[in-house]
Amino acid sequence: MIVANRKPFEEIIEMLKPYSKILLLGCNECVTVCATGGAKEVSVLASEIRLFRQKEGQPVEIKELTLERNCDTEYVESLKPAINDYEVAISMACGCGIQFVGEHYRDKLVLPAVDTTFYGVAEEQGVWTERCQGCGACVLDKTLGICPVTRCAKSIFNGPCGGSQGGKCEVNKETPCAWQLIVDRYKEMNMLEKYLEIQPMKNWSTSRDGGPRKRVREDLKL
Amino acid sequence: MRLSYPTNIKIVKVPCTGRVDIIHILKAFEGGADGVCLVGCLEGDCHYLRGNLRARKRVEHVKLLLEESGIGKERVAMHNLSSAQGQRFAEIAREMTEKIRALGPNPARKTG
Structure with missing residues (x-):
């Protein structure tokens, strides 16, 4: 929502x-x-x-x-x-x-x-947290369902950075490090070898950097 | 037990203080009430488990809204009593009336 x-x-x-x-x-x-x-x-x-x-x-x-x-x-x-x-x-x-x-x-x-x-979720009654930034090119398959664009303060693709300490982000000690979450998830799913894949630079033109976006479905137009 | 309490207090019965929403309290002030006091069951004794605890949280939130709108947070209060504490209820009713009387009338009360 x-x-x-x-x-x-x-x-x-x-x-x-x-x-x-x-x-x-x-x-x-x-x-x-x-x-x-x-x-x-x-x-x-x-x-x-x-x-x-x-x-x-x-x-x-x-x-x-x-x-x-x-x-x-x-x-x-x-x-x-x-x-x-x-x-x-x-x-x-x-x-x-x-x-x-x-x-x-x-x-x-x-x-x-x-x-x-x-764009977020209701983590519990009265608590909402961010999950998506609408970057226009989803990578959740590569990071096993944890978005590095949104949940990493730097939106980095080959993390964690040096600011990750004890599983928390240097930006706020209550914010989990997205890359710690991703690595933990790789382990949990027995897919740690995926962590070795170096992600190339992201093409941000599908995100806000490419200007306001538009979606058209010709078959639905009246 | 023939107890008396100030006649200016209007009792609104609800099945549980958990039924009382923020808007009900604000509407009371819009309707010209000088103060609002919620009286719920003792904490831990709610028939609906958490109704009185939720009411207390709402009262705290309403205090913020009343501060923002210039009515003043002192005009709302919550107390917890059992049905056997009629004596204490009458005392609270008197205390609340005195407190609100000292604050003066609701500044948003419509005149004329």
Whole structure:
């Protein structure tokens, strides 16, 4: 899932200062699962904003609306009847959703209420960790399911580096060294000989380095 | 046991404090409450095992939200009592009322 954090409240309040009729958007997908921007978090933020503005003597009207997805035209278009009744929209969807809503309603500002952070997993209730950076050329077959691009702070392909100590990364002593995990996994699977294969330099043009990416499936186009 | 406690306290019954969500507490303040006190079973005695422990965590989180929105974290509290502690309940109700009265009215209360 895409993981996000809610922006600091002061930042949100500052962005909304000039407005008194606000559309607060949520998303039923990733940000619901990571407990940042689903219907529940939308209702909590709306309540907080109303309390703050009421206290300041500048009451606001907030419409809470959580779309099934903010990254699909068919759902974004469903905002049409509501969005024009509000001066501004602020969204708790990920960065994709925030931009996509803005692209559909050019005369409205769509402000971000969250900082989108990473593609991750829910390691346990209330704990999310990063697993993928969408580099566009997966190597999980070579590293037996542990991503060196994401989980190694340096994204190196022939590790570990000198900063690996006691299985931890020098960047943070709570972060496991990805290459230690990979070597342990080679051992566990009786495939340690794979560690001897030197990986050539990665072609990063499939990643962000090659610019914004696009995927087209001609058979699906209408 | 004919105990009395301040009449300004409104009791909202829930099956377990674990049912109380963050939004319920915020809505109480939006509705004009000056303070909110959760009273759950004794820790370790939850019929649903962890309901009261989860409620306490939520209360701690709500305190942060109330600080952010300028309402103040002192206006929310949680206590753990057994059903045999009516005396203590009345005491807490009085203490909470005095504490909130000293803080003054909810600054977000709508006037007029």
